[in-house]
Amino acid sequence: xxxxxxNLITSLLIPLLTLLASGGxxxxxxxxxxxxxxxxxxxxxKPVEPYVAVISDTLIMVDGExxxxxxxxxxxxxxxxPHTATMYAAILPGxxxxxxxxxxxxxxxxxxxxxxxYAIHFNNKYxxxxxxxxxDFIIGDPNxxxxxxxxxxxxxxxxxxxxGAYKQWFQTSLRNKKDYYRRYRDLSIFGMVGxxxxxxxxxxxxxxxxxxxxxxxxxxxxxxxLNPQNRHVGARLxxxx
Numbered sequence: 740x741x742x743x744x745x746n747l748i749t750s751l752l753i754p755l756l757t758l759l760a761s762g763g764x765x766x767x768x769x770x771x772x773x774x775x776x777x778x779x780x781x782x783x784x785k786p787v788e789p790y791v792a793v794i795s796d797t798l799i800m801v802d803g804e805x806x807x808x809x810x811x812x813x814x815x816x817x818x819x820x821p822h823t824a825t826m827y828a829a830i831l832p833g834x835x836x837x838x839x840x841x842x843x844x845x846x847x848x849x850x851x852x853x854x855x856x857y858a859i860h861f862n863n864k865y866x867x868x869x870x871x872x873x874x875d876f877i878i879g880d881p882n883x884x885x886x887x888x889x890x891x892x893x894x895x896x897x898x899x900x901x902x903g904a905y906k907q908w909f910q911t912s913l914r915n916k917k918d919y920y921r922r923y924r925d926l927s928i929f930g931m932v933g934x935x936x937x938x939x940x941x942x943x944x945x946x947x948x949x950x951x952x953x954x955x956x957x958x959x960x961x962x963x964x965l966n967p968q969n970r971h972v973g974a975r976l977x978x979x980x
Contacts, residue, residue, distance in 0.1 A: 819950065832935055833848050835942025855930050862923045
């Protein structure tokens with residue numbers, strides 16, 4: 740199912756991005772002095788392959804001649820937009836992760852959301868029960884004593900006991916319980932809002948690094964270098980990634 744949704748999203752984005760990139764691609768194919776940086780430069784005349792989008796257009800000097808230098812990437816890679824991922828995540832939690840193809844995050848996201856929803860329901864349920872019991876106990880209406888006697892019986896207290904020697908203790912216990920469940924209900928709500936915000940940020944960050952090279956082919960390399968113009972000898976440090 741997630742794969743089907745991702746394929747549907749991709750199928751909708753590619754035609755739009757192809758249309759946006761068609762102007763740059765068409766101009767690149769009609770210009771005879773174009774170099775595609777996606778391939779090794781072995782000629783000054785090399786057309787841009789179809790289904791690529793131009794991301795930079797620069798004039799450079801090669802052997803004393805001015806050459807138009809085109810840098811391009813596949814349309815599918817260029818079309819992975821952090822803005823789109825953010826919008827998807829804001830509309831429906833988890834959709835941004837599907838767009839980024841990070842399917843393994845979905846069980847964590849929805850599992851956390853399910854736990855927080857249960858916590859909100861559980862704490863809200865007992866907050867209402869203790870709130871009603873505390874209210875009825877303070878009022879002292881005998882017609883509504885069932886609300887607080889439910890908790891008195893769990894503490895092995897009779898009605899005479901809670902209205903007599905244990906009255907102050909029982910009243911304080913009801914108030915503390917009411918405040919306890921209200922606090923954790925509110926914390927669970929804040930947790931749900933935080934989870935919603937975190938999954939939006941996560942989708943945006945993942946989209947920014949979607950095409951980032953995380954391979955092991957990273958290295959520092961230095962080598963001596965001779966400048967042919969002033970005949971100076973030096974060293975060059977290069978980072979390959």
